[in-house]
Amino acid sequence: MKSLPKREQVKVEETWNLKTLFENDSAYQQALQEAEADSTTFAKHYQGTIKDTASAIKALDAYRSLQEKMTKIGSYAELSASVDLTDDEAQMRESQYGSIAAKIGSQTSFVMSELSELPEEVLQQASEQSEDYAVTFEKIIRKKPYQLHPEVEKTLAAFSSTFQAPYTLYNTTKMADINFPNFTVNGVDYPLSYVSFEGVWESEPDTAKRRAAFLTFSGKLREYQHTTAKTYDMHVQMEKTTADLRGYKSVIDYLLMDQDVDRSMYNRQIDVIMEELAPHMRKYAKLLQKIYGLEEMTFADLKMPIDPLYEPSITVEESKTYMNDALAVMGEDYLDMVNRAFSERWIDFAQNEGKSTGAFCASPYRGGSFILISWTGSMEDVFVLAHELGHAGHFYHANQEQNLFNYEASLYFIEAPSTMNEMLMANHLLKNSEDPKFKRWVLSSIVSRTYYHNFVTHLLEAAFQRKVYERVDAGGNVNATILNELKRGVLEEFWGDTVTLNEGAELTWMRQPHYYMGLYPYTYSAGLTVSTEMAQRVLKEGDPAVKDWLNVLRAGGSKNPAELANMAGIDITTDKPLRDTITYIGDLIEQIEKLTEEIEAQ
Incomplete structure (x- = not known):
């Protein structure tokens, strides 16, 4: 088993095609700038106008259009970063997106604030009149008791990228900083990584190799336990503060x-x-x-196969x-x-250094689907x-x-x-x-x-x-x-x-x-x-x-x-x-x- 290649060394056909979202970084940057300008225009036209059923539906139409653009932009930034956490350019792009998205979120937070301030009977009427937004209006009614003052909502939205920081920090520690050493069984060295442990060694039929891999894997994790725990504590404390501010009985609620x-x-x-x-x-x-x-x-x-002889490659x-x-x-x-x-090429099969572990499917609204997996066979x-x-x-x-x-x-x-x-x-x-x-x-x-x-x-x-x-x-x-x-x-x-x-x-x-x-x-x-x-x-x-x-x-x-x-x-x-x-x-x-x-x- 070889060590993982760099991202630029893997075959293109084993990677996903993000060009269906944006042809290149230049097109992405242009879309991001346009979204910034659109959000300013949107706020100018609609802030303070949501007073009744008709104006609520009209504002949601325009808000939906802006959010559709942002979904596509955000997906491009996040997906290109997920396949290589050692790629500085991709990581900076994702961080830049987070900051601009937070600014746009703050600028447009008035929509939900103004909708929540409408009397419940108006929201109910809007739900009955608009097939498109019936579910949205019902959710607003449900959340109405937990909505904060518009200025507070605006401030919280401005901090959204900061609230995402623990997750980003967790991934950076996990995929960019942790380098697993080889493990040795009967004098033979075997390479170890997150992908190879979870995709191969954890279910290895040979008990000596499986247990040695577990020991080495856990030993390296232990070196990062305090940083990872502090990161997680930061995350749950922010959730607790938000739950308290909004008046929920508990974080779980x-x-x-x-x-x-x-x-x-x-x-x-x-x-x-x-x-x-x-x-x-x-x-x-x-x-x-x-x-x-x-x-x-x-x-x-626990993850041993019952009959490894029947495990086809x-x-x-x-x-x-x-x-x-x-x-x-x-x-x-x-x-x-x-x-x-x-x-x-919706699927990213490649195994490479710095790639997120596990698997996921991201499906930006009407932008196709993008599946991440590290294929081990x-x-x-x-x-x-x-x-x-x-x-x-x-x-x-x-x-x-x-x-x-x-x-x-x-x-x-x-x-x-x-x-x-x-x-x-x-x-x-x-x-x-x-x-x-x-x-x-x-x-x-x-x-x-x-x-x-x-x-x-x-x-x-x-x-x-x-x-x-x-x-x-x-x-x-x-x-x-x-x-x-x-x-x-x-x-x-x-x-x-x-x-x-x-x-x-x-x-x-x-x-x-x-x-x-x-x-x-x-x-x-x-x-x-x-x-x-x-x-x-x-x-x-x-x-x-x-x-x-x-x-x-x-x-x-x-x-x-x-x-x-x-x-x-x-x-x-x-x-x-x-x-x-x-x-x-x-x-x-x-x-x-x-x-x-x-x-x-x-």
């Missing part, structure tokens, strides 16, 4: 407001999984331990075939979108790419039907279309073989990738995050020692005495950027709960279920999460879908156990 879900749905997702999924996952850990003949099962062993071109075969059930239009993602990459194409498919459909203010679904629901694609991929693989070893491998891929990632990794982040916010709400701060204790406590609660926590397991909180994105971690399991139920409907009903799902995608953010799920025939206001999903995971693990017995008896 403040962060849930934009998700349009109540506290009980948030707590249920964490509490039920922590209690009821844990026994199933402990059984799975013991099964892994038995298959590998380990004296003890450690935290560093998959090229980017081969992944396209997997996508076409698995997602064909979604129809021709959806498949056309998937193929365009490959042919039009594993089946995990296939599932991850299917996941990100699920996001792309969601925005592709929502963009066709919804305006800028309505196209993005609540964070609570945002992971449902992505995890739905993972389920379709798993179903496709299962249908194509009766070989017990292959079936066991597929089932274990579903458990160890789709469910482990979304129902365990991210859910344990959520349980940890809730403890952090409870501490902050009580007036406390956090540092590295406290964060390590909280994370270790959550891991011990979930895994019990089935799994030995290696030294460094507690540092897992350092690895995820989700903590800087509000209450994001728990939404992965929420989305997967919906998509598990939906995937079962598609298997049983075919086209009628697919049509329902495509209608859900088209609805975007025009409905709240419970309404969207209801369109798919799922009631997430009860605990039934969640408990059904946990039972389904338990059934998968039982099938793996039976297949293991069958294989061992041969």
Whole structure:
């Protein structure tokens, strides 16, 4: 395994094409200058004019036009920086954008202030009269009690880039400053990076290599724990101050407001999984331990594949075939979108120094989609790419039907279309073989990738995050020692005495950027709960279920999460879908156990 190349050394065809946003930096800079001028003109024309229904709708029309331009500009700045955090020019461009966006945000903050000052009956009337902005007006009514004086709102908007600073600092520390040393096993050196650890070594079948990689990886993280903890504390304290200023009872209530879900749905997702999924996952850990003949099962062993011999190495071109075969059930239009993602270079596959870890899909309004992934050639990459194409498919459909203010679904629901694609991929693989070893491998891929990632990794982040916010709400701060204790406590609660926590397991909180994105971690399991139920409907009903799902995608953010799920025939206001999903995971693990017995008896 070689060290990662510089960005300029990777093949162009492995990178995404940002020219669909702006041809070059010059065109980007011109658009940014025009947006600055437009915001000044907008403020001159509309500030102080929002007095009734008609003027409110007129102002929102002009505001929407400005925001559509800013979405495209911001995406270009952020995406070009994300692929190389060592690129000074790209980092400066992103910083410059943040400063100008903050200025524009401050200049235009009067829109929401003036709308919020309108009597509720006027806002209600505007909601009834304007189909385009009905949802927007309803959100303004909901947030009305928490809106501050216009001058305060203007000041807060001016500081928006400062409020983003902890997240930027976290990424800079993680991707630009941390250089992992090689690790050595039996006299052989192996290179280590964030990408290689999470994409290769964490699931390496060779126990000596896997554990040595974990030890070296955690050792280097530990050197940065205090800076990273201080960065995170800065972030949560700013959120607490904002929540207090606006009059929310807690940071959690403040962060849930934009998700349009109540506290009980948030707590249920964490509490039920922590209690009821844990026994199933402990059984799975013991099964892994038995298959590998380990004296003890450690935290560093949890991502081992059940049967590495069935782990194919998959090229980017081969992944396209997997996508076409698995997602064909979604129809021709959806498949056309998937193929365009490959042919039009929506996807950044390259592995290079300074590139953001993990994967994401950014979809600026009517500006296409941009998927970041670092391709290692594993089946995990296939599932991850299917996941990100699920996001792309969601925005592709929502963009066709919804305006800028309505196209993005609540964070609570945002992971449902992505995890739905993972389920379709798993179903496709299962249908194509009766070989017990292959079936066991597929089932274990579903458990160890789709469910482990979304129902365990991210859910344990959520349980940890809730403890952090409870501490902050009580007036406390956090540092590295406290964060390590909280994370270790959550891991011990979930895994019990089935799994030995290696030294460094507690540092897992350092690895995820989700903590800087509000209450994001728990939404992965929420989305997967919906998509598990939906995937079962598609298997049983075919086209009628697919049509329902495509209608859900088209609805975007025009409905709240419970309404969207209801369109798919799922009631997430009860605990039934969640408990059904946990039972389904338990059934998968039982099938793996039976297949293991069958294989061992041969």
